[in-house]
Amino acid sequence: MRKCNLAVDIGASNGRVFAGYVKDEHMHLKQIHRFDNQMIKKGNHFCWNIDELFKGIKDGIKKCNSAGLQPESIGIDTWAVDFVLLNENDELLTDAVSYRDSRTDGVMEEVFQSISKEEIYSRTGIQFQKFNTLYQLYSLKKNNPEILASARSFLMIPDYFNYLLTGKKVNEYTNATSTQLVNAHTKQWDQHLIESLDFNESMFQEIKPPMYEVGNLRGELVSEFGFDMKVFLPATHDTGSAVVSVPELDDTIYISSGTWSLIGTENDNPNCDEDALKYNFTNEGGLDYRFRFLKNIMGLWMIQEVKRNYNDQYSFEELMKLAKTTEEFSSQVNVNDDRFLKPESMIEEVQNYCLENKLPLPQTPGEISRCIFNSLAFSYGQAIDQIEEISGKTFKQINIIGGGSQNELINQLITNTTNKPVYSGPIEATAIGNIASQLIALGKCRNVGEARTMIKNSFDITTYTPSNINE
Structure with missing residues (x-):
């Protein structure tokens, strides 16, 4: 055994x-x-x-x-x-x-x-x-x-x-x-x-x-x-566990990508100033009483609902590939609008948003998916600009963790939008961070830093740099 x-x-x-x-x-x-x-x-x-x-x-x-x-x-x-x-x-x-x-x-x-x-x-x-x-x-x-x-x-x-x-x-x-x-x-x-x-x-x-x-x-x-x-107790909030898996945080903005997208940095102290309030950033507790200074963005819930609306006839990978073939489609929606929290039909809600705002109407599965991916990448880029404005610091790279890190199209859209290298992985970041907390508690890992080093050496990371998406 x-x-x-x-x-x-x-x-x-x-x-x-x-x-x-x-x-x-x-x-x-x-x-x-x-x-x-x-x-x-x-x-x-x-x-x-x-x-x-x-x-x-x-x-x-x-x-x-x-x-x-x-x-x-x-x-x-x-x-x-x-x-x-x-x-x-x-x-x-x-x-x-x-x-x-x-x-x-x-x-x-x-x-x-x-x-x-x-x-x-x-x-x-x-x-x-x-x-x-x-x-x-x-x-x-x-x-x-x-x-x-x-x-x-x-x-x-x-x-x-x-x-x-x-x-x-x-x-x-x-x-x-x-x-x-x-x-x-x-x-x-x-x-x-x-x-x-x-x-x-x-x-x-x-x-x-x-x-x-x-x-x-x-x-x-x-x-x-x-x-x-x-x-x-690990960090029982899944994002708290996931962020333990980010290999390096000093110059890195992380995106925990799943049903929600959580984008931010790790700080020693909470930031509750006027700019943080203005941009609606959060200071969630983390391991060793550090703080995850981040913004909550609607995330891949939108594409999960699109998949469901199409009666699961397309896989996530197929929707990504269909979106990749519609590179000219440029409509974007505000992914943080409450209308996308639990609509009757995500497809219709995206289309209605475009009609109301006089944007080109996405109609095919590829166009609907591309609209969502474009919108998410834009929202991530906006949040990164806000983090750098609030912190007065320029971050060198982005690390995407979680199941959403497997989406090659959105990873490329993010690096193109931000002009920063994107490191993708580990995929099972939350479970890995959960295990790491237990190893520390049992004395098998000395601290979070040692755990992060072990995680970095144990799981594959993929690098994306700005380029033509269809290359």
Whole structure:
């Protein structure tokens, strides 16, 4: 049996369980299980099916025996902002409502009537997105105050899975910062904001940093799996784990490319100044209490929806190749417009945007895809200009990590747009960063710097420089 560490990485469309191990000072990664993640309609809300997700996690763990693996530890990461509430008997009071649900429409503006945008930002340093946890909780307080009053435990999605594994409740730091309720300076729950918004203060758990050992598995799970293991906190916010995989950060802007595109830098301290607020940058917590100073951009969700709208008759690679043949098509949309958050049809929404703004109308699958890729590349370039303006620093290169790093067309569009070299990879950045946190916690890696060096030496990186896209 090979000893390993397990990384559970759950994104907007699927979850995966990876086994990682170190051999000859190189990290090796193997996917051992994959399961679907789809939003479901429950009542009036779009929700995540957390029971099925936890079953997927358990199924992946069970496969270790047949794969000849002996896990020492496990870490779970997911997307940010979403949560569940438990009552005094540790029963679910709420479904895991998705951030794409419409319950927060108009809520952010209501909150600003009680607390100014400037004060929230100066305290938390978190960008303003209508689906932030703060506004989800405010919506719940407004529409279902009895639920919030009964809540005894606030757990974000990976926190809840950790509770199901161990019976212990903590709020992990990197994901907690995405709530817009953590003070960027104290790195604890902001009591002033919580009290001002009249949230149930007692439901929030103690904030613990990445590398914290939550505990061992519940006894019944040890019997079910046939083995025990430690449960550690990686950066449970998937972007936090992904950024651990960026090999060099001093002169690099990273793009964590997947359903969302997160573009930014890593800083020692939060930047909550006027320019950062003006451009709506965020200061999300990272490993060793460093900060991911970044902008959230709609990302490949748009092309994922286009693929779905075409009934999956085209693969992502085919849509990229079709887009590549339409180099003359130049229409662009504002990818950060809320209309693209969860439209009935992404194709129609892109076309409507072009009609309303008197732009050439994309009609073929290649033109629709090219429009989206052009728009994303332009948005990335704009964000990079803003980062350099705010920081007063010129960055030499861009490192794209995550599944979206496989898109050759958009990588080339980005390097052409920014005139900076683009380094693509590693692809499984989030799982790799998750494993790295566990290795540090177990004393098998001394620190994040050593982990990054090992990652750089273990996984392939592809280089793109400005050129003709069709070469």
